[in-house]
Amino acid sequence: MLGFLRTMVGKSGMVKPSCLVRPVAVTRITGRYLAHQESLPKLPVPPLKQTCDRYLAVLEPIVEEDELQHTRRLLEEFQTGGVGERLQKGLERRARKMENWLSDWWLKVAYLDYRMPVVVHSSPGVVLPRMEFHDRQGQMRFAAKMISGVLNFKTMIDNETLPVEHLGGQALCMHQYYQVLSSCRIPGTKSDSIVNYSQGRRPPSHITVVHNFQFFVLDVYNRPKTWAKAYSTLIKDRTNKESVRAIQKSIITVCLDAPMPRASEEQYRSRAAVQMLHGGGSRWNSGNRWFDKTIQFIIGEDGSCGVIYEHAPAEGPPIIKLIDHVVEYMKQSEMVRTPMVPLPMPRKLRFNITPEIKNNIEKAKQNLNIMVQDLDVRVIVFPHFGKNVPKSHKMSPDAFIQIALQLAYYRMYKVCCATYESASLRMFRLGRTDTIRSASIDSAKFVKAMDNSAIQNMEKVALFEKAVRGHRTYTDMAIRGQAIDRHLLGLKLTAIEDLTSLPEIFMDTSYAKALHYNLSTSQVPAKTDCVMCFGPVVPDGYGVCYNPMDEHINFAVSAFNSCEDTNASRMAQTLEEALVDLRDLLEQTPKAKL
Structure with missing residues (x-):
């Protein structure tokens, strides 16, 4: 079967697509990537007082008043006692010396030092x-096209002809694009x-191909390849x-999965989501993964397909850009044919399984199955509207959805919670992310007013619009390097490196609550x-990711079954209701009276 796949993978770059990512030149542009990177500004260190003031505003809707007063006193001491200024100056010195004062720290703290399973x-x-x-033949044909599309994208990376992305007319850092292929996470104690x-x-x-829990090496270029020393013995x-090492070094991994358990059309997307996240457990397709590999394309015999990626090298947008390119590439019906170039046959990768390794595998299977049973995922296609409705009211679709999430959570729990939304820092060299704090004073006022029958619709609309504007303002602040979370982290890590004791603001109950994200979200x-x-x-939170299309919105909502207080299906339904109610509120309130 894999030999059949080998004959179908042709040379990349032979399609002339109409709507793909197009290279900026037909030949290699040596040094273009580095020249672009060096032209980008460095990530700034925000002013200390600005961050402290904004931190207090962030805390107001999520902590009790007595806790807020205590934190206010700690912040005053932090700023006036010299400790805060000392840490701020240390962080500013680091920023002057380094390409990006945050990137190395963030990679370690958020990913590489994280000891929970990546799955x-x-x-x-x-x-x-x-x-x-x-059937398998269709699966193979799709896999071959997909691989060819990846190689087509890879050519632009290798040749440094990948178009530079821009936001608001400003060039963005392209570093993450150069980290996702031929890379892998390596475990350490x-x-x-x-x-x-x-x-x-x-x-x-x-590339590596995994099928039926067995791994194979498949050459995708017809050039000599240097392998490690031939095995002298079967040690x-x-x-x-x-x-x-062959798996780690491969450009990508392709997972050819067995069919998923049968599901209704309504259940299909949610079942497919868990296949992409963890493979469904040891009895299904989890053995068809190498979870440390940066990018794995998953293709099921039943037509299910998707990607899982190890998060450390990149955020979602570069991965999605690659996926968009591959999907568009595969739609092309006309391909410029070249003579068939023979490629070596796939080579099966061998593993010597000792009793100790077998025991480790059994433990891993048990642990994975526990996680599989604990994770509840609900994928919905919200059909009532997409980006079109918020835009018709001159509102940011992202802000509209985020306020709907705040409303849904408040309706379920009658409290506001710390909410994380990812903000890109790619305007800066080696930029990763900061946090958009969607739970704000303005959003809290609105969600508390929304279901209050004593408040007129005109006032509700005014509060809603103010919450949306506030979210947009915080988003703009975050992408320009002026949000609070990474700055506070930098001050904390500077204190760990430079001081004998950690300042009290980082041991405060409010700080713990601020970082306990019951809603972890991303557009x-x-x-x-x-x-x-x-x-x-x-443990008691939700993961919510969404893709707003023109006339519908795709949502994925996750929760842990082990928490009695969370329920992914209930959150998804409440979110749908919140979105519809927000649309109705806007459309049923006469504009002339606003």
Whole structure:
């Protein structure tokens, strides 16, 4: 079967698409990437007082008044006692010396030092539209096209001809695009690491394919490939090490899955989401994954398909950009044919399984199955409207959805909660993310007023519009490097490195509450009608990702079954109701009276 796949993978770059990412030149532009990166501004360090003032405003809707008063006193001491200024100056010195004062810290703290499994707790999945094939031949043909599309995108990366993205006329950092192919996370006892093999003297020219829990190396370029030393003996460590290295070095991994359990059309997307996130457990397709691999394309025999990616090297948008390109590439019906170039046959990767390794595998299967049983995912296609309705009211679609999330959570729990929304810092060199704090003073006032019959609709609309504007303002502040969360983290890590004791503001109950994200959310817009999904970041929380299309919205909502207080289906339904109610509020309130 894999030999059949080998004959179908042609040379990339032979399609002339109409709506794909187009290279900026037909030949290699050496040094273009570095020149672009060096032209980007450095991530700023916000003023200390600004962050402290905004931190207090963020806390107001999510902590009790007595806690807020205590935190206010701690912040006054922090700013006037010299400790805060000392840490601020240390952070500013670091910013002057480094390309990005945050990026190395963030990679370690958020990802590489994180000791929970990457499955469910870190790695997002992407559910793509269901394909029409229902057999292995269709699965193979789709896989071959998909691989060719990836290689077409890779050519632009290798040649440094990938178009630079812009936001508001400002060029964005492209670093993450150069980290996602031919890379892998390497486990460590105390901290993991990331290895990128694409920058070496002989970059990888193969992918790995996994089918029926067995891994194969498949060369995708017809050029000589240097392999590690031939095995002199069948010593287990050597064999296993080389097999693992082949997977780590591969451009991507392709997972050819067995069919999912049968599901109704309504259940299909949710079932597909868990397949992308964890494979469904040891009895289904979890053995068809190498979860440390940066990008794995998943193709089921039943037409289900998607991606799982290890989060450390990149955020969602570059992954989605690659996916959009691949999906558009595969739609092309006319391909410029070249003579068939023979590629080597796939080579099965061998593993020596000792009793100790077998025992570890059994433990891993048990642990994975526990996580699989605990994760509840609900994927919905909200059919009533998409970006069109917020835009018709001159509102940001993202802000509209975020306020709907605040309303849904408040309706379920009668409190506001710390909410994380990812904000890109790619306006800056090596920029990753900061936090958009969607729970605000303005959003809290609105959600408390929305279901109050004593308040007139005109006042509710005014509060809603103010909450939406406030969210938009915070978003703009965040993407320009002026949000509070990464700055506070930088001050904390500076204190850990420079001081004998941690300042009290970082041991305060308010700080713990501010970082306990009951709502962890992300907008990951795509041209493809897909949705990204991820697990909650706290035991009693929700993970919510959404892709707003023109006339509908794709949502993925996750929760843990082990928490009695959370329910993904209930949250998804309440969110749908909140969105409809917000639309009705706007449309049923005469504009002339606003």
